[in-house]
Amino acid sequence: MKCKLSDICSFRKGKISVDGLNRSTYISTENMLPNKCGITEASSLPTVQLTQEYKKGDVLVSNIRPYFKKIWKATYDGGCSNDVLVFAANSNTDKDFLYYILANDDFFAYSMATSKGTKMPRGDKTSIMQYEVPVMDIELQRRIASILKSIDEKIELNNAINNNLEQQAVLLFKKWFIEFDNSSKNMLETRFGLVPESFKLLKNGELPLVVTDYVANGSFASLKANVTLYQEPNYAYFIRNTDLKSGTFEVFVDEHSYNFLSKSTLYGGEIIISNVGDVGSVFLCPKLDKPMTLGNNIIMLRPEQENLRYYLYIWFKWLYGQSLIQGIKGGSAQPKFNKTDFKNLPIFLPPDDLLEQFHQIVKPMFELINENNTENQALTRTRDTILPRLMSGELDVSDIEI
Numbered sequence: 207m208k209c210k211l212s213d214i215c216s217f218r219k220g221k222i223s224v225d226g227l228n229r230s231t232y233i234s235t236e237n238m239l240p241n242k243c244g245i246t247e248a249s250s251l252p253t254v255q256l257t258q259e260y261k262k263g264d265v266l267v268s269n270i271r272p273y274f275k276k277i278w279k280a281t282y283d284g285g286c287s288n289d290v291l292v293f294a295a296n297s298n299t300d301k302d303f304l305y306y307i308l309a310n311d312d313f314f315a316y317s318m319a320t321s322k323g324t325k326m327p328r329g330d331k332t333s334i335m336q337y338e339v340p341v342m343d344i345e346l347q348r349r350i351a352s353i354l355k356s357i358d359e360k361i362e363l364n365n366a367i368n369n370n371l372e373q374q375a376v377l378l379f380k381k382w383f384i385e386f387d388n389s390s391k392n393m394l395e396t397r398f399g400l401v402p403e404s405f406k407l408l409k410n411g412e413l414p415l416v417v418t419d420y421v422a423n424g425s426f427a428s429l430k431a432n433v434t435l436y437q438e439p440n441y442a443y444f445i446r447n448t449d450l451k452s453g454t455f456e457v458f459v460d461e462h463s464y465n466f467l468s469k470s471t472l473y474g475g476e477i478i479i480s481n482v483g484d485v486g487s488v489f490l491c492p493k494l495d496k497p498m499t500l501g502n503n504i505i506m507l508r509p510e511q512e513n514l515r516y517y518l519y520i521w522f523k524w525l526y527g528q529s530l531i532q533g534i535k536g537g538s539a540q541p542k543f544n545k546t547d548f549k550n551l552p553i554f555l556p557p558d559d560l561l562e563q564f565h566q567i568v569k570p571m572f573e574l575i576n577e578n579n580t581e582n583q584a585l586t587r588t589r590d591t592i593l594p595r596l597m598s599g600e601l602d603v604s605d606i607e608i
Contacts, residue, residue, distance in 0.1 A: 207340040208338040209341050211337040211339055212335040213339075214295065214339060215293045215296055217292060218259065218260060218294065220259045221256040222284070222285040224259075224285065227257075229247045230284075233284060233286040234286065235268040236248070238266070238290070238451050240274040240275060241454040242454070257286065257288075258286050262281060262294045263296065263301040264279075265278070265280070265292075265305045266280060267308055268289065269287050273318050291329070291331070291334070293571035300347040302348070302355055303342075303348065305351075306350065306593060307339050311464075311592055326406050337387055340599065345605065350603055354593060357588060360585055361582050362543070364581060369573045375571050378567060380525070382556070383564075388404050388563075389556070389560065391403075393540070395573060396554070398554060401554055402556075405554045406552070410486045411549030413514070414510040418500075419506065420503075423469045432463060432466040433459060435459060436459065437457065440458035440459060441496070442495065443494055444459045445500055445504075447504050450478060451487065451489075451571070453582055458508075464499055467499045470500035472575075473493075474491055474493030475476065475491060477488070477489075477506070477507040477509075478491050479504060479505060481548070482503035482542040483503060483540055485543060488519065488523035490575075493576060493580075507522075513562050516569065517561060517564060527551070527588070530592045534547040592606075
């Protein structure tokens with residue numbers, strides 16, 4: 207038996223003063239993460255006086271380009287842009303159950319199918335409320351939600367462990383390479399301030415490092431003619447900035463495309479930096495279950511010296527390297543930087559023995575992070591596979607133990 211979405215929830219009405227918001231409590235489509243990965247902090251607040259409010263327990267869904275699957279269940283009160291839909295559960299609906307109704311891929315597919323516009327499709331609010339949902343009593347709703355929530359909680363736990371491990375590595379980096387606790391006190395004055403005289407002052411382009419990107423494989427015309435992207439599994443993953451942010455990889459290329467993109471093949475462990483749009487996002491490339499190739503609008507750094515990997519990752523993501531990257535970006539409508547400017551940026555390196563000590567300490571931390579990320583990918587696939595089957599009744603909740 208089915209009912210309409212409007213029978214179990216409604217769009218929240220009401221405004222909130224922007225003066226009472228901060229970058230954590232203001233949500234727009236820009237700071238919602240794709241592939242159901244929640245939110246991040248907003249880069250700025252709107253200039254208007256009032257904006258749409260949301261309450262703790264509401265479900266927020268980006269209404270622009272629904273195929274990005276941006277969704278978040280609010281854990282506090284706040285405000286959002288008009289391009290974010292705020293769903294409030296009715297009294298007969300479990301709030302977690304509502305979240306999973308809306309997190310179902312079927313809902314995003316429906317929202318796209320009934321959307322308006324081609325270049326930047328928007329969900330049609332009237333049609334959205336006509337979306338058909340299963341009729342279930344509150345106890346069954348809670349049981350289904352608890353099964354799915356247990357998977358999400360494991361993903362969140364892994365993410366929290368990963369954040370803690372990375373912060374431990376960053377703290378060690380700061381002690382050794384910013385405060386110089388483990389170095390001689392004979393110092394030289396540099397653009398970075400006082401640095402031990404045993405450290406090397408170089409440019410990025412002087413490092414034993416391969417720096418490449420998607421367009422290194424050929425002209426735009428040849429790329430267009432030889433590279434085909436797929437939304438269904440194929441020979442190799444096409445790794446994009448948005449995938450690295452969300453931890454889900456859903457774009458593929460065929461074998462011909464993969465071979466054509468040979469100058470930007472990924473093997474796992476490369477440092478990837480966004481150089482267009484979201485400039486300065488830094489990631490370590492994971493090791494996945496298929497071949498991988500680099501997507502567009504990002505550059506890849508492959509150290510030829512293994513003990514440089516985590517030093518450079520932390521340098522570019524957290525410390526001096528990040529501010530230097532922001533200093534070379536240009537463009538107004540779409541910020542970006544080029545490889546030549548990047549290669550000319552300064553950097554300092556510790557002596558080889560100190561670099562090797564650091565590498566040996568933090569390597570197990572990053573290996574565990576990679577293991578947790580791999581587990582999260584499997585958990586995400588499991589959740590997204592059983593979610594529609596639970597909603598349709600194809601999978602009986604009594605068959606699942608949590």
